Amino acid sequence: MKPKKSAKPAVHIVPKELLQPYNPVTVNLIGAGGTGGQVLTALARMNHALNALGHAGLFVRLFDDDRVDAANLGRQLFTTAELGQYKSVALINRVNRFFGTNWKAETLRYGKDLMTDRDLVSATITISCVDTVAARYEIADVLMSLTETYHGRNHVQYWMDFGNSRSSGQVILSTLEKIKQPASELFRPVADLPLVTEEFNDLLIATELGDTTPSCSLAEALTKQDLFINSALANCGASLLWQLFREGILFNRGFFLNLAEFRTQPLKVA
Template sequence: MSKIHYTEKYLLNPYHPVEVNVIGAGGTGCQVLTSLARISCALKQLGHPGLHVNVIDGDIVTKSNLGRQLFSASEVGLNKAMVLANRINRFFGFDWDAIRENYPYKDCTTANVTITCVDNVKARIEIGKFLRKNIKPKTSGDHDMTKPYYWLDFGNTTDTGQVVLGTISKIEQPKKSNKEATNKLKCVDEMFDLTKVKDEDSGPSCSLAEALRKQDLFINSTIAQLGCNIFWKLFSGSIENHGVFLNLKTLNSNPIKI
């Protein structure tokens, strides 16, 4: 019997816009944010309150970011989170927030959905620990803006990438289903032993040419589209895939079945 995951009911009918933390506003993060804005607009058209996103990144725009990331020459030296949040707010009329620090920072909170677009393993390990440590909402209500339900992680190398959507805790499933309902989706740090992964933060590139030697020009935007499509499908009520592996060199993609 094939497996299926039914979305946490609160995300489908929330009292307020679904709270989303996007951690990392670089190559993948800037593409993800644009897709999230489109998702929020679409949800509102369907009678849903949409999304409220906190863009979290302590880095600034550099010249090497131009072309590969969605920044202009006039934005060099400015904080990435601030630039992207302001741009989306002006274009879509949103009130998304920018947090100019690296997550987790002092007094930071969790959100209903955490989306990570970070470039190192250490950050993923720390974020995973923080989410599980703060699994209970900050207020007495069962459904609060800080109650973490899902973790969507984006990762890539030069021309390959993966997206993994996991649940922070078990999600209640219908008692009756034509397919095997799964209440727990493995997060990226549960699918892979990140402690054994050797990766080093290479630091900022000095030029666009150097940056392109590290990552293909379209790997970030392609993986962002695939991952946000899974997130969008979550709002339909159920999903049968909770991730994808992508090889841009061979143009192959393989879903991660539940």
């Protein structure tokens, strides 16, 4: 009796135009708070490294209509000199000065109201760092609409969503369209990565912060979110994105993080 052949491991293979692009890959980063600010810094470091390796790098637009207040100091990446400024402007100006980039701050709330400017809301990769389930579903609606109505160079392909509660969270990568996969004798290529809003609706509701009113102080803010949950998620999520660009093949499409127990569980491509 012949032994059974083991099943091929499922993988997602990244399209060549992201690995060897002629122009910088467009990224829309939604949210400039605790997680978004950390993700922006990681993207800037990634862009610098990609350029050094001969890649065209990234072009990032940061969307947030909120302003810096006293409670943001310490947990988020702002200084007293930036109080009252738009978060997106403060962060983008800093990154542009430090890394010599020409990234853009959008002092707007990303949502259906911006659909009149499809060039603005469409990007090859969308990264969301928002606090509410409602915001995620609106982002999903916008992105799904763009797959049908926008066919420019920056048509939407990937959506990476960051979400967290006080000391745990998750990062999940989804595709907005079928990504053509090459034939493989070693792997089982997967063209579709499920939308986070379709696969993990209950999880999103469970991890949403119960009190979304603004905190009046850093001490109050720390009762809602651990000091290092945002940076931990941002670094692990950026590592997944770095793997996408550098290796061109993904065995995992995200992860779950429990910072209180120092435990990370990968989410396999299936």
